[in-house]
Each structure stands twice: as C-alpha cells, then as structure tokens.
Amino acid sequence: MFTGIVEELGEVVALTDLGDSVRLRLRGPLVTDGARHGDSVAVNGVCLTVVETGEGTVTADVMRETLDRSALGALVAGSPVNLERPTVLGGRLGGHLVQGHVDGVATVLQRAPSEHWDVVTISLPDSLARYVVEKGSITVDGVSLTVASVGDDRFTVSLVPTTLELTTLGRKGPGDPVNLEVDVIAKYVERLMALDHVPDAAPEVTVPSSGAARAGSQPGGAAGSPPDEVPA
Numbered sequence: 001m002f003t004g005i006v007e008e009l010g011e012v013v014a015l016t017d018l019g020d021s022v023r024l025r026l027r028g029p030l031v032t033d034g035a036r037h038g039d040s041v042a043v044n045g046v047c048l049t050v051v052e053t054g055e056g057t058v059t060a061d062v063m064r065e066t067l068d069r070s071a072l073g074a075l076v077a078g079s080p081v082n083l084e085r086p087t088v089l090g091g092r093l094g095g096h097l098v099q100g101h102v103d104g105v106a107t108v109l110q111r112a113p114s115e116h117w118d119v120v121t122i123s124l125p126d127s128l129a130r131y132v133v134e135k136g137s138i139t140v141d142g143v144s145l146t147v148a149s150v151g152d153d154r155f156t157v158s159l160v161p162t163t164l165e166l167t168t169l170g171r172k173g174p175g176d177p178v179n180l181e182v183d184v185i186a187k188y189v190e191r192l193m194a195l196d197h198v199p200d201a202a203p204e205v206t207v208p209s210s211g212a213a214r215a216g217s218q219p220g221g222a223a224g225s226p227p228d229e230v231p232a
Contacts, residue, residue: 002042003087004095004137004144006167007031010043010083012075013057022062024048024075029056031083040100042084044168045142045179046070047100070102071141071177082142082167095144096137102179104128106140108172109154118159119148120169122178129153130190131182139181143167 010028024043026032031041035058039050046066052059067073075081087093110121122140124132132138132155136147145157164170172178 001087002047002084002098002100002142003093004045004084004098004139004142006082006084006143008083009166009168010081012077012079012081015075015077018061020064022067022072023051023059024062024072025052025054025057025059026081026083027057028083031085032056032058040086042086042098042100042142043081044070044072045082045098045100045139045181046072046102066102069105071105071179074177080168080171084142096139097184098139098142098144098181099184100142101181103131103182104180105177106180108174108176108178110174111172116161118164118170119156120159120172121154121156122180124150124152124154125180126153128180128182131186136186137183139179141168141172141178143169 008028008030010026010031012024013027014025016023016025026041026043032053035041035050035053037050037053040047041050041058041060042048043060046062048060048062050058051061062072104125104127106123106125108120109123112119112121129150129152132147132150134147134150138145138147138155138157140157143163145159145163148156148158150156159169169178
C-alpha cells in the first residue's frame with residue numbers, strides 16, 4: 001500500500017525486452033537504499049517487485065499484462081520515473097490510500113501555467129468517470145492529487161511548484177500518457193451497493209409427526225419404552 005507522495009524522481013537506467021515481459025533497471029539513491037529482493041516499489045504508480053539490487057539501483061520485471069494496461073510500455077532508457085516505497089503501519093498518510101494497481105491510461109490534454117502553479121487537464125476514460133468527483137482524490141502517475149474540476153470526459157488538477165519540480169508531472173505535455181488509479185474506497189462501495197443484501201429464505205424444515213417411528217425405538221415411544229397409549 002502506498003500514499004501517492006512521491007519520494008524521489010528516479011530514472012530508467014536500462015530496459016531489457018524479455019519477450020513476454022520487460023526488465024527495468026531503475027536508479028534512485030533514496031528509494032533503493034536498503035531495498036531487498038521481494039520488496040515492493042511504486043514506479044509511476046505501478047506496484048512492482050524488486051528482483052535485483054545494485055549500487056543505487058533496483059531491477060524489476062514488468063509482465064505483458066502490466067505493459068498493456070499501463071503507461072510503463074512507453075518508457076525508454078533515460079525516462080524519468082516517480083518512485084515511492086510502501087507505507088508502514090503507524091506512518092503518516094500524507095496523500096490517500098493507493099494500491100499501485102492502475103485502473104486505466106489517460107492522456108494529458110492541456111497545460112495552463114500560472115504564476116505559482118499549473119492547471120493540467122487530463123482525459124477521463126468512460127469506465128472510470130463514475131469514480132471521479134470534484135475535490136476527491138485521484139492518483140496520476142503515482143502522485144496523489146485533488147480533483148479540481150471534472151467533466152464527462154476529462155478532469156483537471158492543479159500542480160504546486162513542489163509537484164512540478166519533484167515528479168514527472170512537471171514534464172508531461174499534451175499527448176503524453178499517464179497512469180490513473182481511482183480511489184479504491186469508491187470501487188468497494190460500488191461493489192457492495194450492487195450486491196443483493198436480502199438474506200436467503202430459511203430452508204423449510206420438515207418435522208416428523210409424533211407417531212412416526214424413530215431409529216432404535218419402539219413405535220410411538222422413546223427407545224426401550226413401551227408404546228404410547230392408543231385411544232380406543
């Protein structure tokens with residue numbers, strides 16, 4: 001689990017095509033410090049598993065499914081990447097709950113620079129539109145952001161100088177792809193609301209008549225007891 005607070009702007013050192021997957025070697029002195037085989041790291045919002053470590057670098061494998069469903073397939077050697085280590089229990093939740101499971105790929109449509117921040121317009125896939133609300137949270141390339149406004153097929157975010165300087169979003173221009181992850185709580189609420197909460201009817205129980213014989217008993221009575229009296 002991550003929080004969408006990018007710790008470091010790293011770099012793709014090398015990219016090796018393995019046919020059905022790609023192996024990425026990433027440089028980032030802060031995030032790679034103390035990294036071990038099997039650790040998780042978010043790369044542009046995609047949770048990857050560390051398979052090798054080196055001096056200031058980590059290597060992770062990206063399977064074809066991830067390449068097809070995220071913007072990681074557009075990376076090349078030298079590409080900058082947003083890096084974040086998983087949060088820890090008891091740590092600060094500076095952004096919002098981020099799983100590192102990309103829901104879709106969007107496109108930067110427009111940038112409107114101002115004196116102290118940029119307003120960026122991003123496309124909104126139809127399948128994700130219902131999860132995005134004004135002033136709600138959304139993850140763009142691994143960065144936890146607040147939705148400034150939302151339309152039918154797009155939304156805007158305002159990027160402060162720190163975000164512009166320390167993440168890839170300061171370099172993204174119109175036409176560039178970005179990874180989107182919507183608020184996971186919204187998806188769970190939708191799923192729960194869609195389920196039928198009416199409990200199933202209790203199964204009908206057949207009660208044998210009082211005169212029915214029971215295994216190991218005399219007719220009409222308990223085991224070993226005389227039969228019930230039968231009225232004349």
